[in-house]
Amino acid sequence: MYQPRVGDTLAALDTPALLVDLDLMERNIATMQERLRESNARIRPHLKTAKCPEIARLLVATGAIGGCVSKVSEAEVMAQAGIEDLLITSEIVGVPKLDRLSQLVQKHRQVKVVVDSLEGAAALNQAMERVQQPLDILIEVDVGQHRCGVQPGEAALQLARQLATFSFLRLRGVQGYEGHLQHIANASERERLCRQSMGLLTATVADLRAAGFPCEIVTTGGTGTAEICASYPAVTEVQPGSFIFMDTDYQHALGPVYASALTVLATVISRPAAQRAIVDAGLKSLSTDSGMAQPKGLPGVRYSHFGDEHGLLEWSDGETAGATARTMQIGERLELVPSHCDTTINLHDTYYAHRHGRIEAIWLIAARGKVQ
Amino acid sequence: MYQPRVGDTLAALDTPALLVDLDLMERNIATMQERLRESNARIRPHLKTAKCPEIARLLVATGAIGGCVSKVSEAEVMAQAGIEDLLITSEIVGVPKLDRLSQLVQKHRQVKVVVDSLEGAAALNQAMERVQQPLDILIEVDVGQHRCGVQPGEAALQLARQLATFSFLRLRGVQGYEGHLQHIANASERERLCRQSMGLLTATVADLRAAGFPCEIVTTGGTGTAEICASYPAVTEVQPGSFIFMDTDYQHALGPVYASALTVLATVISRPAAQRAIVDAGLKSLSTDSGMAQPKGLPGVRYSHFGDEHGLLEWSDGETAGATARTMQIGERLELVPSHCDTTINLHDTYYAHRHGRIEAIWLIAARGKVQ
Numbered sequence: 001m002y003q004p005r006v007g008d009t010l011a012a013l014d015t016p017a018l019l020v021d022l023d024l025m026e027r028n029i030a031t032m033q034e035r036l037r038e039s040n041a042r043i044r045p046h047l048k049t050a051k052c053p054e055i056a057r058l059l060v061a062t063g064a065i066g067g068c069v070s071k072v073s074e075a076e077v078m079a080q081a082g083i084e085d086l087l088i089t090s091e092i093v094g095v096p097k098l099d100r101l102s103q104l105v106q107k108h109r110q111v112k113v114v115v116d117s118l119e120g121a122a123a124l125n126q127a128m129e130r131v132q133q134p135l136d137i138l139i140e141v142d143v144g145q146h147r148c149g150v151q152p153g154e155a156a157l158q159l160a161r162q163l164a165t166f167s168f169l170r171l172r173g174v175q176g177y178e179g180h181l182q183h184i185a186n187a188s189e190r191e192r193l194c195r196q197s198m199g200l201l202t203a204t205v206a207d208l209r210a211a212g213f214p215c216e217i218v219t220t221g222g223t224g225t226a227e228i229c230a231s232y233p234a235v236t237e238v239q240p241g242s243f244i245f246m247d248t249d250y251q252h253a254l255g256p257v258y259a260s261a262l263t264v265l266a267t268v269i270s271r272p273a274a275q276r277a278i279v280d281a282g283l284k285s286l287s288t289d290s291g292m293a294q295p296k297g298l299p300g301v302r303y304s305h306f307g308d309e310h311g312l313l314e315w316s317d318g319e320t321a322g323a324t325a326r327t328m329q330i331g332e333r334l335e336l337v338p339s340h341c342d343t344t345i346n347l348h349d350t351y352y353a354h355r356h357g358r359i360e361a362i363w364l365i366a367a368r369g370k371v372q
Numbered sequence: 373m374y375q376p377r378v379g380d381t382l383a384a385l386d387t388p389a390l391l392v393d394l395d396l397m398e399r400n401i402a403t404m405q406e407r408l409r410e411s412n413a414r415i416r417p418h419l420k421t422a423k424c425p426e427i428a429r430l431l432v433a434t435g436a437i438g439g440c441v442s443k444v445s446e447a448e449v450m451a452q453a454g455i456e457d458l459l460i461t462s463e464i465v466g467v468p469k470l471d472r473l474s475q476l477v478q479k480h481r482q483v484k485v486v487v488d489s490l491e492g493a494a495a496l497n498q499a500m501e502r503v504q505q506p507l508d509i510l511i512e513v514d515v516g517q518h519r520c521g522v523q524p525g526e527a528a529l530q531l532a533r534q535l536a537t538f539s540f541l542r543l544r545g546v547q548g549y550e551g552h553l554q555h556i557a558n559a560s561e562r563e564r565l566c567r568q569s570m571g572l573l574t575a576t577v578a579d580l581r582a583a584g585f586p587c588e589i590v591t592t593g594g595t596g597t598a599e600i601c602a603s604y605p606a607v608t609e610v611q612p613g614s615f616i617f618m619d620t621d622y623q624h625a626l627g628p629v630y631a632s633a634l635t636v637l638a639t640v641i642s643r644p645a646a647q648r649a650i651v652d653a654g655l656k657s658l659s660t661d662s663g664m665a666q667p668k669g670l671p672g673v674r675y676s677h678f679g680d681e682h683g684l685l686e687w688s689d690g691e692t693a694g695a696t697a698r699t700m701q702i703g704e705r706l707e708l709v710p711s712h713c714d715t716t717i718n719l720h721d722t723y724y725a726h727r728h729g730r731i732e733a734i735w736l737i738a739a740r741g742k743v744q
Binding site (some may be wrong): 001002012013014015016017048070071090091092093094095096097099100103116117119120123142146147148149150151179267268269270271272273276278280281283284285287288289305306307308309310312329330331342343346347348349369371372 | 373374384385386387388389420442443462463464465466467468469471472475488489491492495514518519520521522551639640641642643644645648650652653655656657659660661677678679680681682684701702703714715718719720721741743744
C-alpha cells in the first residue's frame with residue numbers, strides 16, 4: 001500500500017490531502033515580518049491556526065517570541081514541542097483543566113494565561129497554590145468584540161486590584177482581541193475601528209500603570225489588524241495566525257498581501273452531466289463556516305459541498321466551460337483553497353508540505369482536535 | 373492528571389466532551405427496527421455517522437446486515453473491527469485508493485463497491501486483476517439527488533452490459549440514494565418524492581432483471597426515508613445512519629420519532645454581561661453546516677458559535693432569562709445538541725457513553741477523519 005514519502009510528487013498522493021506550498025508560506029512569514037519591521041511589537045503567532053509543532057518551531061526560528069494557543073491541551077502539545085513562551089488565550093475553567101494547567105506550568109514556567117473574572121482568578125490561584133507554583137496572568141479586556149473580557153478602564157483596574165490579593169498569580173499585562181474587525185474588507189473602516197479598540201486598550205494600560213500595576217505584556221491583534229495594533233508603542237506583541245496560510249475569507253478582506261499557501265487536493269470521482277463534476281472532498285475535508293472553498297486556477301468553476309464526502313463543481317456555459325468540461329475527466333485532480341484555514345486544518349491529520357510539486361516534509365497536525 | 377474512566381460521573385469530565393446517552397441510542401435502534409418490522413428490507417446502517425467500531429458491532433449484534441462506509445479508509449477500520457459485510461457507497465478513483473481497496477478485498481471478500489462509469493469500472497477491474505481477486509459491484513443510479521450515479525433505465529442497463537465484459541467485477545445489484553429528500557419537513561411531500569425516486573430505482577431493477585442481470589442487492593434510503601423505501605418489495609436493504617443519534621436538523625424534519633442521544637458537554641467560561649454567557653465550545657466542537665446547536669433543557673437560550681473555541685449563549689428578557697442568568701455562572705455546565713451529527717462527531721476523538729449520568733463506556737472514534 002502506498003505510503004507518502006518526502007521526495008514524492010503530489011501526483012502520487014491519495015486524496016483528499018491537505019497541501020502547504022512552502023514557498024508561499026515562507027513568503028507570507030517574511031511579509032508579516034517586513035510589515036512589522038518599524039514597530040516595537042514582537043510576533044506571538046496564534047498556533048491554533050497551524051496546530052503543528054514543526055510550523056511553530058519554524059515561526060520561532062524566524063523571530064516569533066513564542067506562541068499563543070487557545071486551550072490547555074494545545075499548550076501541552078506546543079510545550080512538548082519546545083515552544084517555551086506560550087500564552088493560552090481563553091479563560092481556563094473547571095477542575096480537570098486547572099489540574100492539567102498546574103501540571104503543565106510546573107514543567108513549563110513561561111506558560112501564561114488570561115483571566116476576566118474574580119471567580120476565574122480565585123480558581124486559578126487555588127490550583128496553583130496546590131502545586132506551590134506561581135502563574136503569569138494577563139487580564140483580558142473586551143475591546144469591542146463582546147466575547148470574553150472585562151470592560152476597559154475601571155473594571156479592568158478593579159480586577160487588577162483583586163488579583164493582587166492572590167499569592168500565586170502574577171499580573172503581567174493585558175490581552176485585548178478585536179476579533180470582530182479582522183475580516184472587514186474596507187481597509188480604512190477596519191483601521192478606524194481598530195484604532196477605537198486600541199484606544200480602549202492603551203487607555204486601560206495607562207490606567208493600570210498609573211495605579212502601579214505592571215503591564216510588560218500588551219498583546220492583541222490578528223492577521224487583519226496586526227500592523228495597525230503594532231503601530232501603538234504600548235502594544236508589545238501581536239497574535240496573527242492565519243497569515244502563514246491565508247484563506248478565501250481573509251483574502252476577500254485583505255487582498256493579495258498574503259498568498260494562498262494552503263489547499264486541499266481533491267479528485268474528480270464522477271462526471272454525471274456536461275456541466276457538473278463530483279469531487280471526493282466534502283464537509284469532512286473543507287470547513288464551510290466561512291463559505292465555500294474555491295477551485296485554484298479554474299476561473300468560472302464553483303465548488304460547493306455535497307454531503308460529508310462529496311463536493312460539486314459547476315460552471316457556466318461558454319468557452320471556459322467547454323475547456324473545463326474537457327479536462328474535468330474522472331481521475332482529474334484539482335486544488336481547493338479553503339474559506340477558513342483554522343477549521344479546515346482541524347479536519348485533517350497531516351500536512352503535505354511541498355515545493356514545486358514535490359513533497360518536502362510530512363507534518364503531523366499534532367494539536368488537531370485539542371478542544372479541551 | 374484526570375483520565376476519564378468507566379464509572380465516573382459526567383461531572384468529572386473535562387469539556388468540551390462528546391456524550392452519548394445509551395438509553396436513548398438503544399431506544400432509537402429499537403425504534404428503527406420496529407418501524408421496518410413489516411418489510412423485507414434489512415438495515416445496513418451507514419457507519420460514516422458513528423465512525424466507531426463498538427457502535428458498528430452493536431448495530432450488527434442487534435440485526436444489521438453489515439454496514440455502509442463512504443471511503444476505503446473507513447472500510448479498513450470497520451473490517452478490522454470485524455464488520456464483514458461492508459458497502460463503500462462512494463465511487464473509488466485513483467491509484468492509491470484502488471491499491472488500498474485491492475489489499476482490503478483480499479482479506480475481506482464481502483467488501484462491495486459502487487460504480488457509475490465505464491472508466492471507473494475499467495480501473496477497478498484492472499486493480500482487481502493485479503491481485504486476481506473478484507470484486508462485488510453495485511451500479512449507482514441517480515434517483516434524483518443529482519450527485520453521483522448513472523441515469524435510471526437505459527444508461528444503467530448499458531453500464532451493466534459493459535460491466536459484464538470485466539472478468540474481475542461481479543454485478544450484484546444497484547444503489548440509489550435520495551439524499552436530497554432526507555430533511556424535507558413535510559412528511560407527505562417527502563413520501564411523494566421518495567416514491568418517485570423509488571419508482572425510478574425499482575423500474576431500473578426490473579429492466580436489469582429482464583435483461584438477465586442479477587439484482588440480489590437493492591440498497592437505498594436514509595434516516596428520513598428508510599420506512600418508505602423499505603415498503604417496496606424490490607428494496608433489499610436500507611442505509612440509515614443518523615437515527616441512532618439524531619440531530620436538530622433531522623429532528624426539525626422528522627419530529628420526535630427518534631430522540632437526541634448525542635450532545636456536546638460544555639462549560640461556561642465567562643459571564644461578561646447580564647444576557648450573555650460564553651462557553652468553551654465553538655466551531656471546533658460543533659459543526660455549523662446545518663445550523664447552530666441547541667442548548668438542551670434550556671428553553672429560550674440560543675447558542676451560536678463565536679470563533680473556533682468559543683460559543684455564545686444569549687436569552688431574551690423575562691422570567692426565564694432571569695432564572696437562566698442566575699444559573700449560568702462561570703463553571704456551569706450544559707449540553708448542546710448538534711445540528712448535524714456526522715460532522716460534529718468528526719470533530720471529536722472519543723465518545724463518552726453514559727447512562728443516567730454515569731460513564732458506561734469510552735469509545736474511540738476510530739474512523740474520524742478517514743476521508744481517503
